[in-house]
Amino acid sequence: MNDTKSILSIAKRTIETESKAVQNLVNLLDEQFAHAVQYILDSQGRVVVSGVGKSAIIASKIVATLNSTGTPSIFMHAADAIHGDLGTIQKNDVVVLISKSGNTPEIKALLPLIRIAKNKLIGITGNMDSVLAKQADFVLNTYVEKEACPNNLAPTTSTSAQLAMGDALAISLLELRGFSSADFAKYHPGGALGKKLYLRVADIVANNQKPKVDANSSVKEVIVEISEKMLGVTAVLENNKVVGVVTDGDIRRMLSTHDNIGELTARDIMTSNPKSVDVDTLAVKALEILQSKGISQLLAFENETYAGVVHIHNLINEGIL
Template sequence: MSEIKSILSIAKRTLEIESKAVANLISLLDDQFAHAVQYILESEGRVIVSGVGKSAIVASKIVATLNSTGTPAIFMHAADAIHGDLGTIQQNDVVICLSQSGNTPEIKALLPLIKVGKHKLIGITGNMDSVLAKQADFVLNTYVEKEACPNNLAPTTSTSAQMSMGDALAISLLELKGFSSSDFAKYHPGGALGKKLYLRVADIVVKNQKPQVDINSDIKEVIVEISEKMLGVTAVMDKDKVVGIVTDGDIRRMLSKYDNINGLTARDIMTSNPKTIDVDTLAVKALKLLQEKSISQLLAFDGDTYAGVVHIHNLINEGIL
């Protein structure tokens, strides 16, 4: 038990140190940050993000966040840059260099080469007296009092600060660009996240069969239609108009209510005014409606035309739920 307490104590201390350091970044933000954001926003090029060691890993994450939120970015390892990869930087590109000390040898070697190319340089560093801070056009201060590491050596708090500053940069650009959820979907077409942002009811119903019976169809026809279309439901039609719905639950209730089902029709057991949804509605909204109403199916409509059925199992299979 004492060992468990000790482990939790270490974890809590780590998170406390890092959270305080990240919160302190708010007081370090100044006009340099705003000018850096404005310059990137107005730039016609890409954002090249560079670093070495743990800072390189953070740089890669910042690149991923920028790309996914509408700001084209490329990662360039500082060590590789001075050994042939400097060509990554093209005209009009903006360069961001990450170095907590600001005096990393690879970064110091890279800075003059960036200046020769006349590219604007944004430095993310915790040392405002460093070479990086002095040579950068814009400096984002990520000073931390100490690392979470008890030896004050392993980059922990400092990388958390760098990551958070990168997020602040990306989200500032996102909001100023008016980057919407539909734009986000374009960059995240795969997986459950992307589907929640772009998958519509129309994309689902076309994969299903379209169950329907006439209002005067006998019960056998209704049961066969529900069984064959495998959606647990059928729409009930009066000519071209949907007037009701019969579910497998309605069939079970009918069997418990009637000793003799001969002569019964869809009209006798259907539920009028079924829950419906438009085909242009996002699938995630269909899921919300199904959950709110505690039902398994919705009839989908394209305007006034019955288009088919969306079943909660469709949404589960698509990874929406």
């Protein structure tokens, strides 16, 4: 049975090998990268990313990253391209071919076809003497000294380098386009990520009940309101203006300090100047406020009018937390 120490040693060696190779890409970047980014930025077409084997998988991921960050892209498998899928490439598209060796048969077969169509070609390769490097309009060097695989065979370090170079392309384009979090939300409407970018307090309070009592309401009325609305809090109003809140905690503190509660009102036990947010506030920002204040609820206001309550459980249910 293998011991923990030897297993961790293998894992650490793998990560160290790959991290050093990725770090070395900084030394390999040159004007070719900048020209490639600028050409994509000025292009009226899409980015078609292609490769074979593990490089094809990396190409697919780069396409996903480009699409999600504002650069229209499409994946094309190099082997399929020479067997009928070459029509994927349109007139104004920029083609990115990924290959560690730059000399695979599929890449060699594809290169003259791209040349005939006169599309600009960006090569991502670890072999600057390869056919791909010599025929590409722009070459991005992803040379790695060795694979993490002890046999130096399984694509590991090389694919990490390819992926990092693809991310560098995507993020460069993102920043040059001025791609904002609002733009990002348009491309990620689903799931927790999308909700962090577009879900607002108004979307939450609209589905909650709206607990409120008058400042002169009895303690019993306050308890009933908190219990019925099930948010652990009620706003206290006077002349239709919020003057405080009563929470479950306020009720517990009242019971521990008062023997006779029959004469008490909401005003007597409320917390003045309650923490609040505007309904247009992003839900993720409301979460930050709740966490920083160590509280569970916030009152929401619309144009200074009480609109409801946002509870931390709402944010948990939405996947924000």
